[in-house]
Amino acid sequence: MAEDTGGVKDAGQWITAAKASYTVLIDDKHLVTRLYNLVNVPTSVWINEQGRIVRPPEVAFIDDRFKNFTGMNASVYVNAVKDWAAKGDKSAYVMSEEQLRRKVGPADPNIMMAAAEFGLGEQLYKSGHQSEAIPHFKEAQRLNPQSWNYKRQAWALSDAKRDYGTTFKDEVDKIGGSKVYYTPPDLPGVKKE
Numbered sequence: 001m002a003e004d005t006g007g008v009k010d011a012g013q014w015i016t017a018a019k020a021s022y023t024v025l026i027d028d029k030h031l032v033t034r035l036y037n038l039v040n041v042p043t044s045v046w047i048n049e050q051g052r053i054v055r056p057p058e059v060a061f062i063d064d065r066f067k068n069f070t071g072m073n074a075s076v077y078v079n080a081v082k083d084w085a086a087k088g089d090k091s092a093y094v095m096s097e098e099q100l101r102r103k104v105g106p107a108d109p110n111i112m113m114a115a116a117e118f119g120l121g122e123q124l125y126k127s128g129h130q131s132e133a134i135p136h137f138k139e140a141q142r143l144n145p146q147s148w149n150y151k152r153q154a155w156a157l158s159d160a161k162r163d164y165g166t167t168f169k170d171e172v173d174k175i176g177g178s179k180v181y182y183t184p185p186d187l188p189g190v191k192k193e
Contacts, residue, residue, distance in 0.1 A: 001025040003033055003041065005122050005153055030122065030149070034115040039147040040182065044077075046084060046094070054084070054094040056103050058185035071179040080187050093187060103186070114144035118154075125157055134163050148181070 002011035007028035015024045032038060036045050036057050044060030047053055061074040084091040095103065121136030137154035144150060152168055154160075160167045172181050 001027050001032060003027050003030055003038070003149060003153070005030070005125065005157060010156075030118065030153070033147075033149050034119070037111055037144075037147075038149055039144070040149060044081075046081075048089060048094075053100065054089065055185075056095075056100060059182050060185065069178045070182045072182065072184050076187060077185055110143040114140040114142075114147065114150065117143060118150050121154065130158060134158060138164065 002015065002024065004011040004026060005028055007026055011024075011026050015026075018024075027033070038045075038057050040059060042060050042062075043057050044055070045053060045057050046055035059070075059072070060077055061070065061072060062078060064074050067073065080091075080093040084093050088094075117136045118140035121133040121140060124130075124133035124136065134154075137150065137157075140150045141147070141154065151171065155164060155166075155168055158164070172178055175181060
């Protein structure tokens, strides 16, 4: 699923270039980001046939094309997904209710308010009020500083250096580079190289 405020206009060229043999959804309202507090891409959430989350949002690469950038070997994650597909809830990679509670934690009002601020910024942007949208995008980033999705999308919709005083590259460099930017999934055998 592409998370792009610009919808097909922004995501379509990438979907076409990928020559996907599956349906690709475009979430131009960032509804999935808000529902699951997705903070980066690519992200995966495992949901079983009963609609229960069995693994919370986590970085998920399907191949090693970005290994030099991320420092992660994708095969461990892909093998975990295959194990889950074969064994269902008996897979060693499915988290217990207690593990999920510890991993996800209680609902954070700042994260909910950040989603509302980001949504308001998106609505203003889409209705032609870009300059009025920027304070709401900034507030969403302040309330949920872990959300690279909010940062990346806001900066893509404006002149990031002028409007935010920074760029995506500046911020990634500030935290120590791309290998710090992606937190590896909490799976046995997954580590950064």
